[in-house]
Amino acid sequence: xxxxxxxxxxxxxxxxxxxxxxxxxxxxxxxxxxxxxxxxxxxxxxxxxxxxxxxxxxxxxxxxxxxxxxxxxxxxxxxxxxxxxxxxxxxxxxxxxxxxxxxxxxxxxxxxxxxxxxxxxxxxxxxxxxxxxxxxxxxxxxxxxxxxxxxxxxxxxxxxxxxxxxxxxxxxxxxxxxxxxxxxxxxxxxxxxxxxxxxxxxxxxxxxxxxxxxxxxxxxxxxxxxxxxxxxxxxxxxxxxxxxxxxxxxxxxxxxxxxxxxxxxxxxxxxxxxxxxxxxxxxxxx
Amino acid sequence: xxxxxxxxxxxxxxxxxxxxxxxxxxxxxxxxxxxxxxxxxxxxxxxxxxxxxxxxxxxxxxxxxxxxxxxxxxxxxxxxxxxxxxxxxxxxxxxxxxxxxxxxxxxxxxxxxxxxxxxxxxxxxxxxxxxxxxxxxxxxxxxxxxxxxxxxxxxxxxxxxxxxxxxxxxxxxxxxxxxxxxxxxxxxxxxxxxxxxxxxxxxxxxxxxxxxxxxxxxxxxxxxxxxxxxxxxxxxxxxxxxxxxxxxxxxxxxxxxxxxxxxxxxxxxxxxxxxxxxxxxxxxxxxxxx
Numbered sequence: 354x355x356x357x358x359x360x361x362x363x364x365x366x367x368x369x370x371x372x373x374x375x376x377x378x379x380x381x382x383x384x385x386x387x388x389x390x391x392x393x394x395x396x397x398x399x400x401x402x403x404x405x406x407x408x409x410x411x412x413x414x415x416x417x418x419x420x421x422x423x424x425x426x427x428x429x430x431x432x433x434x435x436x437x438x439x440x441x442x443x444x445x446x447x448x449x450x451x452x453x454x455x456x457x458x459x460x461x462x463x464x465x466x467x468x469x470x471x472x473x474x475x476x477x478x479x480x481x482x483x484x485x486x487x488x489x490x491x492x493x494x495x496x497x498x499x500x501x502x503x504x505x506x507x508x509x510x511x512x513x514x515x516x517x518x519x520x521x522x523x524x525x526x527x528x529x530x531x532x533x534x535x536x537x538x539x540x541x542x543x544x545x546x547x548x549x550x551x552x553x554x555x556x557x558x559x560x561x562x563x564x565x566x567x568x569x570x571x572x573x574x575x576x577x578x579x580x581x582x583x584x585x586x587x588x589x590x591x592x593x594x595x596x597x598x599x600x601x602x603x604x605x606x607x608x609x610x611x612x613x614x615x616x617x618x619x620x621x622x623x624x625x626x627x628x629x630x631x632x633x634x635x636x637x638x639x
Numbered sequence: 640x641x642x643x644x645x646x647x648x649x650x651x652x653x654x655x656x657x658x659x660x661x662x663x664x665x666x667x668x669x670x671x672x673x674x675x676x677x678x679x680x681x682x683x684x685x686x687x688x689x690x691x692x693x694x695x696x697x698x699x700x701x702x703x704x705x706x707x708x709x710x711x712x713x714x715x716x717x718x719x720x721x722x723x724x725x726x727x728x729x730x731x732x733x734x735x736x737x738x739x740x741x742x743x744x745x746x747x748x749x750x751x752x753x754x755x756x757x758x759x760x761x762x763x764x765x766x767x768x769x770x771x772x773x774x775x776x777x778x779x780x781x782x783x784x785x786x787x788x789x790x791x792x793x794x795x796x797x798x799x800x801x802x803x804x805x806x807x808x809x810x811x812x813x814x815x816x817x818x819x820x821x822x823x824x825x826x827x828x829x830x831x832x833x834x835x836x837x838x839x840x841x842x843x844x845x846x847x848x849x850x851x852x853x854x855x856x857x858x859x860x861x862x863x864x865x866x867x868x869x870x871x872x873x874x875x876x877x878x879x880x881x882x883x884x885x886x887x888x889x890x891x892x893x894x895x896x897x898x899x900x901x902x903x904x905x906x907x908x909x910x911x912x913x914x915x916x917x918x919x920x921x922x923x924x925x926x927x928x929x
Contacts (some may be wrong), residue, residue, distance in 0.1 A: 432812050
């Protein structure tokens with residue numbers, strides 16, 4: 354693509370630094386999330402191209418694709434942390450960078466786990482946008498933190514330093530933070546990576562709770578089977594949208610081969626196709 | 640023993656010196672906690688060195704008076720932090736390179752300016768290594784007022800600074816004014832550095848910013864307590880260093896920094912931190928294999 358559109362990652366981060374607080378209202382007749390022809394270039398290379406989809410309140414969408422497919426980039430664009438080179442992102446009818454109802458749950462490998470804070474401190478950070486400058490958290494804020502911890506089942510860990518948490522507890526703490534933020538759109542970036550199977554199941558078992566609260570969820574993951582079992586809708590991504598929709602429709606060999614290329618081996622079983630993906634490098638995500 | 644402790648206090652310069660190190664210690668420790676957590680040690684060191692030309696110009700224009708130095712130093716520090724921000728923000732130069740360029744350039748300008756004065760080496764030594772026993776009432780008042788302002792600012796923006804330091808992406812999605820907060824923290828660092836100018840001097844300043852905070856980091860798992868412990872360690876090191884300087888006739892700035900370094904080493908060894916590091920590496924290696 355043309356040189357003028359090429360923007361480095363650092364430029365993007367710098368351009369999106371916020372100097373003033375401006376907040377957008379929620380337009381009642383607009384969907385929660387709309388992406389229209391969203392593209393992002395780094396140094397002249399496309400990181401994402403022509404992504405378009407909608408998400409309604411309470412919907413849960415799995416974002417599946419190989420390493421470097423642009424899953425993190427997509428989430429950061431939706432969170433309003435990165436600006437797309439082309440296309441439009443709307444949350445309730447306005448650009449995402451004016452909303453405080455979007456929670457981004459980082460990859461565990463991107464977090465400084467030696468930072469001197471307790472679980473409660475981290476969950477309270479979700480409230481900071483609402484409390485305002487020079488104010489201390491009120492009784493109501495602490496109550497919300499407590500309820501958020503209960504909702505994810507780690508209330509007994511509230512005073513524990515974060516370095517003493519297991520992987521599953523770390524993810525649940527961040528989910529509690531998203532709840533304390535009263536997020537209506539939760540973006541979880543590879544939350545299952547590096548977790549053992551029981552911890553993965555425990556985290557996935559919390560997803561219906563989110564749905565009851567009306568929060569929409571974007572969940573990036575590697576595992577095609579887990580995506581099929583736990584999510585009603587899947588977005589198959591590799592820089593472009595390969596397929597979007599029902600798991601049966603999306604997880605077909607022709608789409609999977611396009612998404613994974615040589616990283617995938619297709620094996621035909623008795624009744625369905627099995628895809629074997631290379632999931633070795635959990636921490637190498639883009 | 641008591642006599643040993645009280646005897647120096649009959650001199651007013653010793654009183655003023657003690658007050659100055661307590662002020663410097665608490666302000667530097669509080670700001671330094673965020674410097675350590677955000678990995679800005681190199682920036683802090685550079686910022687301290689870049690105030691030298693400001694001090695030199697103030698010294699030259701006032702004909703050897705030291706009354707206006709505070710303002711000149713503050714101006715130089717603010718100018719440097721804005722300059723570093725501007726160069727790295729332009730995109731093609733990495734931030735640590737920008738810091739290095741501004742740091743060395745400003746420091747060289749300072750040395751060149753001071754070298755035009757006849758009593759070159761004496762004056763330069765004072766600026767580089769501090770002269771805590773030469774602190775005057777006026778300096779104390781200025782340091783006190785600005786120190787209080789820094790402490791109030793950190794307290795007022797505590798939860799914002801905490802959030803920004805732990806998770807910048809969260810700070811962005813909460814729509815905090817991230818750019819403004821970053822510059823504000825730089826201004827607070829500049830103030831802390833100027834307050835410490837007379838106490839430890841520009842060359843050793845970074846030690847007061849990071850060593851007490853790093854020691855406290857090893858001792859406590861919560862940030863508010865870390866700030867308190869860091870301030871305590873800094874004040875204690877300041878007092879011990881001052882007495883050492885008085886009795887042994889050694890440079891006060893060096894003595895203070897040596898004491899705080901010694902405290903860090905004692906804590907580091909007694910906590911077995913060197914063993915923990917090895918343990919973490921092993922865990923990390925296993926993790927990579929899985």
